[in-house]
Amino acid sequence: MASRLVVFLLFCPLFLWTQGVYLEKAISAEDHKRKAPLMEALSYQCAGVSIKVKVGKDGVVKCGNQTFESLYLKPLEQRVAGNGGNVYEGRTEEFFLFVKADGDSMQVLQQMQSLCASYAGILSGLENGQRKRKAVRIVLSGDVPVRQIALSENRYFHVDEDLERPDGRWNGNQIATASLSFGKLYNWNGEGNMPNMQYMGIMGQVKNGHKAGRLVLLRQIPESLNALSILDGTGADFLEVEDLKLFSTYRKNKKAY
Secondary structure (H helix, E strand, O other), rough: OHHHHHHHHHHHOOOOOOOOOOEEEEEEEEEOOOOOOOOHHHHHOEEEEEEEEEEEEHHHHEEEEEEEEHHHHHHHHHHHOOOOOOOOOOOOOOOEEEEEEOOOOHHHHHHHHHHHHOOOEEEEEEOEEEEOOOEEEEEEEEOOOOOHOOOOOOOOOEEEEEEOOOOOOOOOOOOOOEEEEHHHHHHOOOOOOOHHHHHHHHHHHHHHHHOOEEEEEEEOOOOHHHHHHHHOOOOOOEEEEOHHHHHHHHHHOOOOO
């Protein structure tokens, strides 16, 4: 009975507990630590998730005690097959997996290369130097060999750049996303108005990222309705959030312009 329920949820376009509004900027923070990894993010219709992976002693890419493949790749492959080629029925946006390499990053890279090739049908990437846009985009970060990845003509994942240290050598096709860790740079707690210098600083970094062809993710942000509204106004493409219910409430109440 339990297995039938899991299959139903995977193929159901909108889960029974879905919130009904697509959260185009929400990236589920530390998703692998949730009670229902991936399922919760999908139920809220998030734009993606952020996770950490490492290579276990058995040589398998893992999120905690479970495999990256079983937690994310297989369920998403089934989901895409059941939704006409998309993660969400009726929406063609890519679903983002922001994957941070933990431990031996070269080992993670090697294992990810072979693993992702097995899911080429759903993963955006490069084939013979040509961009292939699919339903899911994996973005690898951490201490990874950026040059090796960016210059590869055949891969099924992308690389994330630190927005504090952008590398002008790479265009948007080679490195398409950049992240900024808010909590490391700014001390605003999300209450009241954000100090103007901090706000303008973030806006400037986001604009520079966009000029370089990057999609920008803000990580480690303060979470309140007030903070979400202000940080959304910086122009960042994605906000990494822990409280998905709060973000859903913010998005539902957001004024249309």
